[in-house]
Amino acid sequence: MKRMMILTGLAVCIACSSARRMPEGDLQAARETASMENGRHQYMKYCQKCHPMGEEGLGPALNNKPTPGFVEKFQVRHGLGAMPAFKKDVISRSDLKDLIKYLHARKKAKRLS
Amino acid sequence: MRPITCCLLLVVLLASCYSTRKSKGGGQTSVPAIRETDPSDIVLPEGYTAEVVASGLNFPTAVCFNEEGVPYVIEAGYCYGEVFTTPKLLKIVNGKAQEVMKGSENGPWTGIAYYKGNFYIAEGGQKEGGKILRVTPEGKQTVLLEGLPGNGDHHVNGPVIMNDHIYFGTGSVTNSAVVGPDNAAFGWLQRFPQLHDIPCQDITLAGVNYESEDVIKKNGARVVTGPYLPFGTASSGGMVIKGKLPCTGAVLRLPLQGKEVQLVAWGFRNPYGLAESPEGKLYVTENGADVRGSRPIWGCGDVLWEVTEGSWYGWPDYAEGKPIHLFKRPGGEPIRNVLQQQPGEVPKPVASLSVHSSSNGIDFSTNEAFGWKGEAFIAQFGDMAPGVGKVLAPVGFRVVRVNVASGNVEDFMVNRGKKNGPASKLGTRGLERPVSVQFDPNGQSLYVVDFGILKMTDSGESRPVQNTGVLWKITKKAAL
Numbered sequence: 406m407k408r409m410m411i412l413t414g415l416a417v418c419i420a421c422s423s424a425r426r427m428p429e430g431d432l433q434a435a436r437e438t439a440s441m442e443n444g445r446h447q448y449m450k451y452c453q454k455c456h457p458m459g460e461e462g463l464g465p466a467l468n469n470k471p472t473p474g475f476v477e478k479f480q481v482r483h484g485l486g487a488m489p490a491f492k493k494d495v496i497s498r499s500d501l502k503d504l505i506k507y508l509h510a511r512k513k514a515k516r517l518s
Numbered sequence: 519m520r521p522i523t524c525c526l527l528l529v530v531l532l533a534s535c536y537s538t539r540k541s542k543g544g545g546q547t548s549v550p551a552i553r554e555t556d557p558s559d560i561v562l563p564e565g566y567t568a569e570v571v572a573s574g575l576n577f578p579t580a581v582c583f584n585e586e587g588v589p590y591v592i593e594a595g596y597c598y599g600e601v602f603t604t605p606k607l608l609k610i611v612n613g614k615a616q617e618v619m620k621g622s623e624n625g626p627w628t629g630i631a632y633y634k635g636n637f638y639i640a641e642g643g644q645k646e647g648g649k650i651l652r653v654t655p656e657g658k659q660t661v662l663l664e665g666l667p668g669n670g671d672h673h674v675n676g677p678v679i680m681n682d683h684i685y686f687g688t689g690s691v692t693n694s695a696v697v698g699p700d701n702a703a704f705g706w707l708q709r710f711p712q713l714h715d716i717p718c719q720d721i722t723l724a725g726v727n728y729e730s731e732d733v734i735k736k737n738g739a740r741v742v743t744g745p746y747l748p749f750g751t752a753s754s755g756g757m758v759i760k761g762k763l764p765c766t767g768a769v770l771r772l773p774l775q776g777k778e779v780q781l782v783a784w785g786f787r788n789p790y791g792l793a794e795s796p797e798g799k800l801y802v803t804e805n806g807a808d809v810r811g812s813r814p815i816w817g818c819g820d821v822l823w824e825v826t827e828g829s830w831y832g833w834p835d836y837a838e839g840k841p842i843h844l845f846k847r848p849g850g851e852p853i854r855n856v857l858q859q860q861p862g863e864v865p866k867p868v869a870s871l872s873v874h875s876s877s878n879g880i881d882f883s884t885n886e887a888f889g890w891k892g893e894a895f896i897a898q899f900g901d902m903a904p905g906v907g908k909v910l911a912p913v914g915f916r917v918v919r920v921n922v923a924s925g926n927v928e929d930f931m932v933n934r935g936k937k938n939g940p941a942s943k944l945g946t947r948g949l950e951r952p953v954s955v956q957f958d959p960n961g962q963s964l965y966v967v968d969f970g971i972l973k974m975t976d977s978g979e980s981r982p983v984q985n986t987g988v989l990w991k992i993t994k995k996a997a998l
Binding site for chain 1: 536537561562563817819838844848869870871872873874875908909910911913924925926927928929930931932934935936937938
């Protein structure tokens, strides 16, 4: 029962929460760190075109999923469905770490309503 | 593995299952096509405001300004879906459009520039071929260049004037160099059955051909078509296609005081928006390939390029600067190179833009008072799914800004709401389909040309709604 509730809760979260974020500003302070800036750069290079600003596009939304970092890293490394895999020779370990950090900052940014 | 981890993986898996989900493009809506405007339905970074300058425009595509800063808008005169109207140059005074001149049924007019007392217009050329026009403020027209490719999928784009030349783009005739059934669906293949792409320099073909239904004769027969050849004409390995000017998929230029068209760069698919950066460099937005026709390309984003003279940018065997085989449709056939030899080394794009976003008009901020000086602002017309391929949600329908040094893309102008899309789908009064952007002469305000409502049927046909275009103006409060 507990598992069902967790699963239902997650499904509701995904169905109801918006993936959209306010333009500019909210990540300004977060970007001041070099790793965050690198994470943003990696995101723009490899993720942006299918998940524009973390929203749904050719691929699903990322901003509204409470997925833990290790699952996201697994998905980036191994791909899933239509999503290609990005191996270490494409996105290095440290770049991937920064990318996930940026993605999580984006999830926390002010929602657009 | 812990149960919670399994649950999370399952959720990710279900949410990510691309093939089971239907296309939900921005034009795929049954909401009545009513266009009203309310700037409060648009979200901008803090400190910026939007206002409506003019509305009720018929397929507007671009704006420019004379010396006094008076805006002039062009109406395209053509929209996908085989809708032909009259292209017009309009002067906008107190929110009203005054006709300066009108063109022939040879749209779409895709771009306009004002330079030293004259307007320069790129005439798409859907019926007569592309042209570059010079128009006086009194409406007197001179054809500077004609016979440009523009009768196919894509048209003559631009222009931008720099270095005493008129720079313009010529779009490719096809999606990925092979004429096929998708071109019949566009409507032009019946008009021009011999039309095909033209390389700018000699190319050698690999002998790759594609079989399709004979959509011209419609007799149920099958035909074989090769790249850079008319529909129903096969290629062979080692076959040389002579390059010539004007060619398709290129940035070309014409001296302001001359008649000889010159090659700037080639290997583009549809180089739509051209702009000069504050450093005097030429940038172009390229509309990436679609999942359609005999050689469908999947997952191909639009890109921003810095144009280097003489370079080949990869089309049709590269996209986004990467080999085309990487863009295979899930479950689809492998994509083979159609060229036996690569004409040059392919540059890397400045920025990657969303797949099917139709990233079109571009301009650079030049004034600190507006902000983001040196960054490029790009109008994203928005997807035309399912005609171009499937999307899980509307893509584009916004204005983004791009830092050309880092390639980072950020939203600048979006519709309010939990979901993205054109106002007609969201049921709001905000943006519909931004097609171009232009800063006023002092760089303090950004004008956004909104094409208006363009719906898509579930079978991928375009259904534009006339007289729904809007001209928006964005100003930073502190700059007032």
